[in-house]
Amino acid sequence: DTAVSQTPKYLVTQxxxxxxxxxEQNLGHDTMYWYKQDSKKFLKIMFxxxxxxxxxxxxxxxxxxxxxxxxxxxxxxxNSLELGDSAVYFCASSPKSSGTEAFFGQGTRLTVx
Amino acid sequence: xxxxxxxxSMDCAEGRxxxxxxxxxxxxxxEYVYWYRQIHSQGPQYIIHGLxxxxxxxxxxxxxxxxxxxxxxxxxxxxxxxxxxxxxxxxAGGTSYGKLTFGQGTILTVHP
Numbered sequence: 583d584t585a586v587s588q589t590p591k592y593l594v595t596q597x598x599x600x601x602x603x604x605x606e607q608n609l610g611h612d613t614m615y616w617y618k619q620d621s622k623k624f625l626k627i628m629f630x631x632x633x634x635x636x637x638x639x640x641x642x643x644x645x646x647x648x649x650x651x652x653x654x655x656x657x658x659x660x661n662s663l664e665l666g667d668s669a670v671y672f673c674a675s676s677p678k679s680s681g682t683e684a685f686f687g688q689g690t691r692l693t694v695x
Numbered sequence: 696x697x698x699x700x701x702x703x704s705m706d707c708a709e710g711r712x713x714x715x716x717x718x719x720x721x722x723x724x725x726e727y728v729y730w731y732r733q734i735h736s737q738g739p740q741y742i743i744h745g746l747x748x749x750x751x752x753x754x755x756x757x758x759x760x761x762x763x764x765x766x767x768x769x770x771x772x773x774x775x776x777x778x779x780x781x782x783x784x785x786x787a788g789g790t791s792y793g794k795l796t797f798g799q800g801t802i803l804t805v806h807p
Contacts, residue, residue, distance in 0.1 A: 586738075617795075623780070625739065625797035638794055672738050684795060686738030 585609050588673050588687040595663055596695055603658045603690045605673030613637070614656035615684065616648060617672040625672070631656055663694045697722035697785030704802040707777075713770040715801050717783030720764040726787050728759060730768050731795070732779040739782070739797070742768065773805045 586607045595601050607614060615638075616628040630638035634650040645661045660667060670691050676684040700718040707713040719728060729744040743750055743757045745766070750757045756769040770777055782800040 624799075625733075625795075627794050627796070630794060674738070683741045683744070684739075686740070688738055689736075 584687075586673055586675055586685050586687040588671075588690050590690060591688065592691050592693075594693045594695065597663055597665060599663050600659070600661045601663060601692070602660070603671055603673075603692070605656050605658070605687060607654055607673075607675040607685070609675055609677075609685060610654075611675040611677050611685075612653060613676050614650065614653070615674040615676075616656065616658050617674060617686075619670040619672065619689070621669070629656075629658075660692075663692075665694050668692055668694045697726050699783045699785055699798055701781070701783050701798065701801045703799065704804070707770075707773045707803060707805050709775060709805055709807050710772055713773040713777065713803055713805065715768040715770075715781050715783075715803060716765065717768070718765045719783070719785050722763055722785050723787070726785045728757065728763075728766050729784045729786055729795070730755070730757065731782045731784065731797070732777075733782070733800075734776070734779040739795075742781075773803075775805050775807065777803065778805045779803060 589604045613632045615630045617625050619625045627640050628642045629648045631650045633653050647659045650656045670689045672689045673687040674684040697719045727744050727746050730742040731739045733739045743755050745757045745759050759766045780800040780802050782797050
């Protein structure tokens with residue numbers, strides 16, 4: 583009974599394609615996030631949504647568009663994929679009250695060729 | 696958020712205590728110290744956090760110095776499964792909405 587689940591786990595695609603990564607949490611949390619971990623293993627926040635409202639956008643290219651249809655889901659759509667987008671993308675959620683005890687998904691390894 | 700400094704790597708023998716230090720000399724009064732870890736190929740996992748007092752939970756203990764300029768995460772009986780990258784993060788209380796700024800962390804290797 584996974585708390586934060588992402589699909590797919592692996593994604594290999596060609597440059598220029600458009601792809602989506604889905605995330606769902608069954609914890610009843612108000613806040614969800616997308617983080618990116620690059621090849622040097624640095625983890626950086628990309629977006630944060632609270633009750634379907636965008637809270638944080640860390641100067642991510644507008645080719646990346648998060649969508650939150652409800653507070654249990656936060657999907658990430660990426661247009662015109664570039665080689666530099668290759669990374670592991672983590673979805674996370676946290677209760678609004680704590681904000682920082684985040685639960686992370688297992689990650690989606692995106693490889694752009 | 697406070698800048699934190701951690702040693703790049705540490706070793707520990709299985710069954711012994713692992714003591715992971717973190718310096719956060721610029722931490723302000725309302726900033727908490729959070730610890731996360733990332734086991735290979737998995738998402739980060741919350742461990743523990745504290746403000747001023749020492750804290751303990753089922754995973755670890757957190758010792759914060761009185762001046763709050765440094766802290767130590769203690770895994771009392773390390774196992775091979777505790778091999779991971781450990782991150783110390785300083786976060787202001789309030790409406791940060793969980794923005795975690797991960798540094799390079801400490802690679803802890805637990806060996807038999």
